[in-house]
Amino acid sequence: MDQIRDAILSGDRTEETYANLSIPATYRAATVHKDEVDMFQGLTAREKDPRKSLHIDDVPVPELAPGEALVAVMASAINYNTVWTSIFEPVSTFGFLERYGRTSEYAKRHDLPYHVVGSDLAGVVLRTGPGVGKWKVGTEVVAHCLSVELEDADGHNDTMLDPQQRIWGFETNFGGLAELAIVKTNQLMPKPTHLSWEEAASPGLVNSTAYRQLISKNGAALKLGDRVLIWGASGGLGSYATQMALAAGATPVCVVSSPEKAEICRAMGAELIIDRSAEGYRFWNDENTAQDSKEWQRLGKKIRELTGGHDVDIVFEHPGRETFGASVYVARKGGTIITCASTSGFMHEYDNRYLWMNLKRILSSHFANYREAWEANELINRGLIHPTLSKTYPLEEVGQAALDVHQNAHQGKVGVLTLAPEAGLGISDPVKRARYEAEINRFRDA
Structure with a gap:
């Protein structure tokens, strides 16, 4: 593994160099263990600690299947699906691996007593399986997390509709929080040359998700002039939605949970910001009572104060249960509520009168197809959208990185160094980077 790291750090990207490197028998990876799925039984979700369930293990290098690549991972990042995996909620991911197996x-390889997690990476291609033509060893890449088989007709108009669609590193094994990873080559995209390894690794899942959810014709199809309410606007997902709204000529109304997060939104260029901690919204008094519609009304009034009397055209939803009733209420007549997640709970409740009588739409969105992910990556490559990396941990501290995200103690994205010995490496176009240095670093240590 040291020889692989040294080759990458040298800057040599010739096919011959990487083809001649030996592949080790094992590699270090962040894992959860099948025999520990009940370790948090009786605890609330908040009390479950990823530091106890995420392990750093030496695991065998799997055989490559046709159409796959073995990638040396220089850096990865934490997503909420890794938090779910680490606390075994809403279900253990070992059920996903068993069904896939x-x-x-070839799928049998994934059904193991351990799960190598992680749905982002930046690194270098080391080997390709049979039938791969486009991607050569030695190529610098990032990966999106859509894994598809495409043996069914349903997936050939939009690959997200493939019945065998899975999220790599969550519903499959051999994920990116490791020194090596296995991906299908139709997950690979070029690494932006002006970014470090950890910066390049951080946008993949959330940037692609935000692109489909907000911009794509498969999502809300945001247009010039739209007003969009963005929950968690300084977070891993919302920070990309905020940038996209601004770049598209829309007006984001950013909802955050602290003055510090409000400042991050202002640094991105947003002007209309709602600090939930200052406003003190309580949409639910407790889990067993009806929601307080007066609090929905208070949120709607605040939005109109900021927008000059207008409701929002789009609500960018991902918290789920805690906010969904309010989201349905505050969207304008004929507006759209688009949801891609439920980080606060999966069972949503809303007053249907405000939906049906006002001709609003609830749309669903889940990750992105390859074309959408590629377009989202191109926005990064062109400097139209920037990484929102705030902090980076070594692989040994992946549990703490996941805990930060679990407890919402972070802003933007939290990165993890895997093979990279330190942050800041991997920048091959410093001239291009210099044009965007301030934007790249605006989340740093926030």
């Missing part, structure tokens, strides 16, 4: 001979 029954689908084919």
Whole structure:
């Protein structure tokens, strides 16, 4: 593994160099263990600690299947799906691996007593499986997390509709929080040359998700002039939605949970900001009572104060249960509520009168197809959207990194160094970087 790291750090990207490197028998990876799925039984979600369930293990290097690549991972990042995996909620991911393992001979590799997690990476291609033509060893890459088989007709108009669609590193094994990772080559995209390894690794999942949810014709199809309410606007997902809204000529109304997070939104260029901690909204008094519609009305009034009397055209939803009733209420007549997650709970409740009588739409969005992910990556590459990396941990501290995200103690994205010995490496176009240095660093240590 040291030889692989040294080759990458040298800057040599010739095929011959990487083809001649030996692949080790094992590699270090962040894992959860099948025999520990009940370790948090009886605790609330908030009390479950990823530091106890995420392990750093030496695991065997799997055989490559046709159409796959083995990537040396220089850096990865934490997403909420890794938090779910680490606290075994809403279900253990080992059920995903077992079901996948029954689908084919090659899929059997994924059904193991451990799960290598992580749905982002930046690194270098080391090997490719049979049938791969486009991607050569020695190529610097990032990866999106859509894994598809495309053996069914349903996936050929939009690959997110493939019945065998899975999220790599969450519903499959051999994820990116490791020194090596296995991906399908149709997950690979070029690494932006002006970014470090950890910066390049951080946008993949959330940037692609925000792009489909907000911009794509498969999502809300944001247009010039739209007003969009963005929950968690300084977070991993919302920070990209905020940038996209601004770049598209829309007006984001950013909802955050602290003055510090409000300042981050202002640094991105947003002007209309709602600090939930200052406003003290309580949409629910407790889990067993109806929501307080007066609090929805108070939020709607605040939005109109900021927008000059207008309701929002789009609500960018991902908290779920805690906010969904309010989201349905505050969208304008004929507006759209688009949801991609439920980080505060999966069972949503809302007053349907405000939906049906006002001709609003609830749309669903889940990650992105390859084309959408590629376009989202191009926005990063062109300097139209920037990484929102705030902090980076070494692989040994992946549990703490996941805890930060679990407890919402972070801003933007939290990165993890895997093979990279330190942050700041991997920048091959410093001239291009110099044009965007301030934007790249605005979340740093926030």
